[in-house]
């Protein structure tokens with residue numbers, strides 16, 4: 001999209017480096033992460049983390065890193081200049097938090113063309129190594145970030161937190177805060193709905209029946225106070241979210257690999273539109289809105305742009321030694337056909353428009369890219385990070401070949417047309433890749449683990465082509481299963497009020513092992529050559545800023561089994577982990593001395 005054109009990186013001059021350290025030592029301001037203030041719409045309180053009485057802050061939105069590779073990682077920050085001018089931003093990166101011997105450094109120019117965001121690749125790094133970094137601009141020093149490159153070769157173990165769906169006016173981002181505290185993570189995955197486009201006025205359901213758009217009365221009404229449509233709107237919304245101290249802290253402590261879902265543009269988006277995009281209400285053409293949402297996303301997320309000439313392409317891969325090949329998919333903007341309406345009471349069946357052969361959820365290029373990755377991977381585990389539930393979710397279960405349970409339909413009644421269920425032929429093409437041309441349920445690609453967000457609830461399941469057919473799949477032994485899926489709940493976005501539906505869902509969906517419909521939190525993946533264990537961690541509440549969390553459940557898939565089973569116990573944290581980035585630059589100075 002061309003907005004990187006003015007980026008310029010040069011060597012970090014020794015004199016500049018000294019002044020950087022001096023400022024770090026004498027600045028004495030608390031790190032942004034220490035600050036705690038409510039809604040970003042709250043006037044002067046919008047600036048998080050200022051020491052009382054100090055001057056206006058340049059780095060209001062924290063620091064971040066992302067898309068780690070074995071030899072590089074993206075570093076991110078954003079400046080808030082007082083005048084509209086180019087801003088020269090220095091950066092430095094060190095293996096130790098005292099910053100006395102920076103390994104890499106440079107200068108980047110940012111300006112209004114990219115909303116004063118700063119993003120660049122720090123290259124020439126060592127694999128599997130933790131680094132600390134800081135920025136300096138306009139006489140101020142940023143808080144310190146911490147990041148980590150991907151390991152290479154023989155990797156024994158990985159620890160990865162998985163997050164999705166952080167709706168600011170619905171609650172406090174406690175899940176981000178708890179993930180930030182885990183010093184032994186290798187990285188954080190964000191599966192989308194990082195922002196929401198709704199007005200989010202923070203009023204009660206009684207005041208407005210459109211509760212989903214407005215959030216809750218928690219003092220967290222976002223800026224701008226209306227549905228975001230223009231480039232400036234999307235930038236303002238990203239800026240608002242980035243004032244949240246828990247979101248700042250998870251970015252400050254861990255590299256993030258993120259992908260968008262629908263709400264980074266607007267609800268239930270697809271290739272040429274969205275449920276919540278209405279050109280007749282003055283929202284303009286979809287292509288324009290999609291483009292500005294993507295531009296703001298790339299400005300505000302620490303993501304490496306795969307193809308600057310085609311910013312819509314976000315799907316990309318990561319190799320994590322011999323243990324994991326991670327494929328981040330886009331099932332949302334680049335190839336999705338429009339969602340269809342229900343064709344039976346309470347859901348839909350695989351008939352009519354749903355059954356059309358060319359109905360797609362990913363485009364041909366992405367599917368071929370995924371097939372090539374899966375077929376050529378040398379890694380033990382094939383992780384697919386993506387948006388919408390891959391496995392079937394039926395309110396009435398029935399084998400694919402029968403229609404007795406729902407006359408006129410086949411395979412039962414599905415619940416959510418926005419997930420893979422609504423694109424049955426597209427899903428069959430993924431099964432085909434996993435089978436490698438063999439007959440079902442043979443598997444050519446073992447150890448596929450699908451990771452999913454989007455639906456604000458927690459699930460563990462086998463993935464299989466015909467889960468309701470006992471001749472094709474045995475839920476007890478896992479025979480016929482072709483992989484597993486772990487679905488993570490939301491950071492704050494609402495799920496169900498109760499688990500009343502759980503017995504019915506388990507009964508109609510024999511491939512499902514774990515369902516939890518009411519809790520907010522995150523997933524913790526612990527990966528070894530023997531198994532992938534997924535743990536669901538839930539926060540106590542999101543109505544206040546609250547540090548309480550609890551372990552809820554653990555399920556795993558053992559290598560070669562392609563079948564999810566409950567784990568005997570939760571995994572242990574690593575006994576030794578790299579130090580978290582210190583919370584204040586003053587502390588850095590003390591350590592350096």
Ligand SMILES: [Fe+2]
Nearest residue numbers: 165193454493
């Ligand atoms: Fe969501």
